[in-house]
Amino acid sequence: MNTELVIIGTIRSSIKERANAPKMENEPGAVRARIEVAPQYAEGLNAMEPGTQLEIYTWFHKSARDALMVHPRGNMNVPKRGVFTTRSPNRPNPIGLHRVTLVDMEGPLTLVVEPLEAIDGTPVIDIKPKPKQMG
């Protein structure tokens, strides 16, 4: 089984450091950002329409993958708990999920989206429309 991810694109954002990134996209600090898709995946964007609600899957490449117990939201005053009961970026497979609106396409390979809290340079591993009828 091939479980090696391919990087399909990269986040371009004014948020440059993890310390400055909000923890969730609905918290203050999430910004309008760009996703630059690699040219070999251009066809995958065919029929992409501004206004669509998208799920952006990212790879938190700066995360600690050996963390199994973490302080929720990094708060040392709260006892550690299992990483699968939290949304910590430090986890065995550090996949980020970001719900955004596609504001615009800038040429065939660049998506303008908001609000996004991921830092500049974050690898993108998937883009999907938000499911219909789902909470």
Next chain:
Amino acid sequence: MNTELVIIGTIRSSIKERANAPKMENEPGAVRARIEVAPQYAEGLNAMEPGTQLEIYTWFHKSARDALMVHPRGNMNVPKRGVFTTRSPNRPNPIGLHRVTLVDMEGPLTLVVEPLEAIDGTPVIDIKPKPKQMG
């Protein structure tokens, strides 16, 4: 950058074939199923509480990863479009996202969840609580 996924668990389900699986968890055919977590990730389940809404991330190991244009929902009567405008399991990184309720824990390593449409044997790559306040 290490982008090799680790398999943290496996789906155990009465749905044995992809042909029998519904396309979405809110369609008829999704069932109560089990997630068996690998023993080395047991700590990650610490403080996991039944009743929690979870996101289960899976790896569609039977998918075609070279698909960039697909017929929506596999319907040949609908023109092909970019895979990133669909939720097709055939995509460069075939990550599945499933919203479920944790019904029960059966011992320290087995989660009972519903409704789940993934087939028996599907690898699990992450488990996260559903974000608060999110649509």
